[in-house]
Amino acid sequence: MKKRIMHPKKQLREILIQSLEQARGRGELDFQDLPGFEVEEPKQAEHGDLATNLAMVLAKPAKMAPRKIAEIIIKNLTAPEGMLQKVEIAGPGFINFFIEDSHWHRVLFEIHDQGPAYGNCDLGAGRKVQVEFVSANPTGPLHIGHGRGAALGDALANLLAAAGYKVVREYYINDVGNQINTLGKSLYFRLRELRGEKIEFPEDGYQGDYMKDLARNYLAAGNPPPSSAPTEEEFVPLGRYAGDVILGGIKKDLEDFGVSFDRWCRETDLYRQGLVEKSFARLQEKGFLYEKDGALWFKSTAFGDDKDRVVRRSTGVTTYFASDIAYHFFKFQQDYHLVVDIWGADHHGYVPRLQAAVEALGCQGQLQVILVQLVSLLRHGEPVAMTTRGGTFVTLREVIDEVGKDAARFIFLTRRADAHLDFDLEVAKTQSPENPVYYVQYAHARLASVFRQAGAQDLQVPKPAPALFPLMKLPEEISLLKMLAHYPEVVEAAARNLEPHRLTYFLTELASQLHSYYYKHRFISEDLPLSRARLCLVQAVQTVLAHGLRLLGVAAPETM
RNA sequence: GCGCCUGUAGCUCAGGGGACAGAGCAACGGACUUCUAAUCCGUGGGUCGUAGGUUCGAAUCCUACCAGGCGCGCCA
Structure with a gap:
C-alpha cells in the first residue's frame, strides 16, 4: 500500500x-x-x-x-x-x-507528512555523484566569478542530494607547475622590496596587493629573509608557503559564503599516488598515446577533438592536461554515476579533449561539464574594470562584506549558467524591490510573524483534515495549492537538467502569490475555523519556501 | 580564419516544438486605523537579431548571414 x-x-x-x-x-x-x-x-x-x-x-x-x-x-x-x-x-x-478543486487539497497531507523533506525525490536512487567546483588556483584570492561558480556548485550539490543522489563536493587544487614557482618569485621580490630595495618586479609575477600583505606577514612570523641572489631553489618553498596561506584565505571566504567541501584534492597527490603514470599506461594499452617531436601525445582526435594534445613535453615535464586526465581517471575509479565539473566559460575549448580522455580511458559513468559564463561587474550601472594587473578586481570577500552572502547567492542563481550575468554591486546591496532575494525571504519571515501572532492568541496550526478543505476555496488558495503540488516536479526537473535557477524562479512566483493572498485576505480573524484552515495552508507554503531556500543556500529568516 | 556561448519589452532576464510570448525593474496611476507597505492593485510597452527551410504548428529545430562575448599553446 x-x-x-x-x-x-x-x-x-x-x-x-x-x-x-x-x-x-x-x-x-x-x-x-x-x-x-x-x-x-x-x-x-x-x-x-x-x-x-x-x-x-x-x-x-x-x-x-x-x-x-x-x-x-x-x-x-x-x-x-x-x-x-x-x-x-x-x-x-x-x-x-x-x-476538481477538492482534489488539490490532498497535497497538504503530503506536505504535512514529509515536512522538511517535501520536495525531495528519488531520481538518483542513491547513486554517487561528484560535483567539482571553484577549484581556483591558489595564486590569489577568489573573485566574483569564482563566487558565481561557488553558488552554482553548492546549490547544485544540494539539489542533487535532495533528488536522491549521494553527493561528494570536491575542490581541485593545482599546486604543481610553474605557477607555484611564479608565486614564490613574486613573494621573493615583494620581500626585497619590503627591505627597502629598488627591485624590478617580474613581468609575469602576481602583482596584486595581497602579495604585499603576504610578504609583510611572512616576515612578521619570523621567517628567514630573502637572499640577495635569487635562485629557483629559493622560490619553491616561498611558493609553497604563499600557496598555503592563499588557500587558507580561499577556504575562509568559501566558508563565509556558506560553501563547504567534502574533499580537497591536490594535484601533487595525483603524482604521489602514481595516478599520472597509471592513466598513461591505460591510454598506452588502448593505443591512444604516441611519440612525436620528442613529446608524448594523446590521440584526442579519435574522439572528435580538433587536434591531438601533448601530455608530456619534450622537456620531460607533463602538462596540465596530463594531470587532468589522471584526476578524472581517479574520479571514475570511485564509482561515480555522474561527475559534474563546473568551469569558467573561458575554458570551454578544453571540454572536447577532456571528454575524449574520459572516453579513451573507458570510464564507467558520465562526465558533464557545466560552463558558467563570466560575470560583468557594475556599480551604479557603470562597468567596473576587472584586471588582475591593475589591481582593481573585486574579490568574493568584498562582495560578501558589501552585499551579503544571501543576496549574492540569490543573484548568481537567477541566471542560467550559460547566460552572461551583470552584477551591480549597488543594486545587490540595496534592499530595493530590484533585489528579489528579500522578496522571497520576506514571504518566509512574514509567515513566521503570522505564526507568532497566532501563538500569542493560542491559535494552533491544525493538521490537514478534510473538514478544513471547504474553507480553502478562494482562487488564491487553489492557485497556491497547485503551486505546492507542482514543487516536487520543479526540484526533479532542476536536478535532472542541472539547473538550480529553476528553483529561484519558482520561489519568486510562490512568494508573489503568497504576498498577494496575504494582502487580500486576513489569515487570523474572528472566524476560528477559517483562521485554522488558512494557517494550515500557509504553513505548507512556508515549508516549501524554506525547502527551496535551503537548496539555494540562502537563509530563511524568521524575522526581517 | 575555425569552434563554443549569447541575441526575447526602455533595462536585467525566464520560456528551448504546441493554443493570443512571460516576470521583475524602470514609467505612469492608485492602496498603510491591518497578521511586518522589504507588501499589494491597476495601465501602457515586443516583426522573439535578419533571411530562408523543416513541420498540422517554430521564440524554440536546421542552414546562411549580422552583432556581442569567449576560446583556438609542448600555458595553467
Whole structure:
C-alpha cells in the first residue's frame, strides 16, 4: 500500500495510457508504438489545469484526425471519483482537463507528512555523484566569478542530494607547475622590496596587493629573509608557503559564503599516488598515446577533438592536461554515476579533449561539464574594470562584506549558467524591490510573524483534515495549492537538467502569490475555523519556501 | 580564419516544438486605523537579431548571414 499521493499530472498520464490500451483493445484505435507525449500545465487558465497533446502526436501513427482521436480517448477515460471536473477538446486537438478543486487539497497531507523533506525525490536512487567546483588556483584570492561558480556548485550539490543522489563536493587544487614557482618569485621580490630595495618586479609575477600583505606577514612570523641572489631553489618553498596561506584565505571566504567541501584534492597527490603514470599506461594499452617531436601525445582526435594534445613535453615535464586526465581517471575509479565539473566559460575549448580522455580511458559513468559564463561587474550601472594587473578586481570577500552572502547567492542563481550575468554591486546591496532575494525571504519571515501572532492568541496550526478543505476555496488558495503540488516536479526537473535557477524562479512566483493572498485576505480573524484552515495552508507554503531556500543556500529568516 | 556561448519589452532576464510570448525593474496611476507597505492593485510597452527551410504548428529545430562575448599553446 503506497502512502505517497501521486501528483495529478503523473496520475493523469497513467489514466491516459489506460484509455489508449482500452481503445486499442476495442479496435477503436490502431497504432504500433506510443509516441512521446506531454502532459502539462497550460499557460491559459481557460485551457484547464492540465492538457495533453496526445491526440495530436497520435494523428500520424493512428492515421486519424487529432480531434477524432481525442474523442475516442475521452470516451475510454476512467478517472477516479472526484478528480476530473470537466474534459474538453480544444484547438487543433488538445485535450484539456479541469481538475476538481477538492482534489488539490490532498497535497497538504503530503506536505504535512514529509515536512522538511517535501520536495525531495528519488531520481538518483542513491547513486554517487561528484560535483567539482571553484577549484581556483591558489595564486590569489577568489573573485566574483569564482563566487558565481561557488553558488552554482553548492546549490547544485544540494539539489542533487535532495533528488536522491549521494553527493561528494570536491575542490581541485593545482599546486604543481610553474605557477607555484611564479608565486614564490613574486613573494621573493615583494620581500626585497619590503627591505627597502629598488627591485624590478617580474613581468609575469602576481602583482596584486595581497602579495604585499603576504610578504609583510611572512616576515612578521619570523621567517628567514630573502637572499640577495635569487635562485629557483629559493622560490619553491616561498611558493609553497604563499600557496598555503592563499588557500587558507580561499577556504575562509568559501566558508563565509556558506560553501563547504567534502574533499580537497591536490594535484601533487595525483603524482604521489602514481595516478599520472597509471592513466598513461591505460591510454598506452588502448593505443591512444604516441611519440612525436620528442613529446608524448594523446590521440584526442579519435574522439572528435580538433587536434591531438601533448601530455608530456619534450622537456620531460607533463602538462596540465596530463594531470587532468589522471584526476578524472581517479574520479571514475570511485564509482561515480555522474561527475559534474563546473568551469569558467573561458575554458570551454578544453571540454572536447577532456571528454575524449574520459572516453579513451573507458570510464564507467558520465562526465558533464557545466560552463558558467563570466560575470560583468557594475556599480551604479557603470562597468567596473576587472584586471588582475591593475589591481582593481573585486574579490568574493568584498562582495560578501558589501552585499551579503544571501543576496549574492540569490543573484548568481537567477541566471542560467550559460547566460552572461551583470552584477551591480549597488543594486545587490540595496534592499530595493530590484533585489528579489528579500522578496522571497520576506514571504518566509512574514509567515513566521503570522505564526507568532497566532501563538500569542493560542491559535494552533491544525493538521490537514478534510473538514478544513471547504474553507480553502478562494482562487488564491487553489492557485497556491497547485503551486505546492507542482514543487516536487520543479526540484526533479532542476536536478535532472542541472539547473538550480529553476528553483529561484519558482520561489519568486510562490512568494508573489503568497504576498498577494496575504494582502487580500486576513489569515487570523474572528472566524476560528477559517483562521485554522488558512494557517494550515500557509504553513505548507512556508515549508516549501524554506525547502527551496535551503537548496539555494540562502537563509530563511524568521524575522526581517 | 575555425569552434563554443549569447541575441526575447526602455533595462536585467525566464520560456528551448504546441493554443493570443512571460516576470521583475524602470514609467505612469492608485492602496498603510491591518497578521511586518522589504507588501499589494491597476495601465501602457515586443516583426522573439535578419533571411530562408523543416513541420498540422517554430521564440524554440536546421542552414546562411549580422552583432556581442569567449576560446583556438609542448600555458595553467
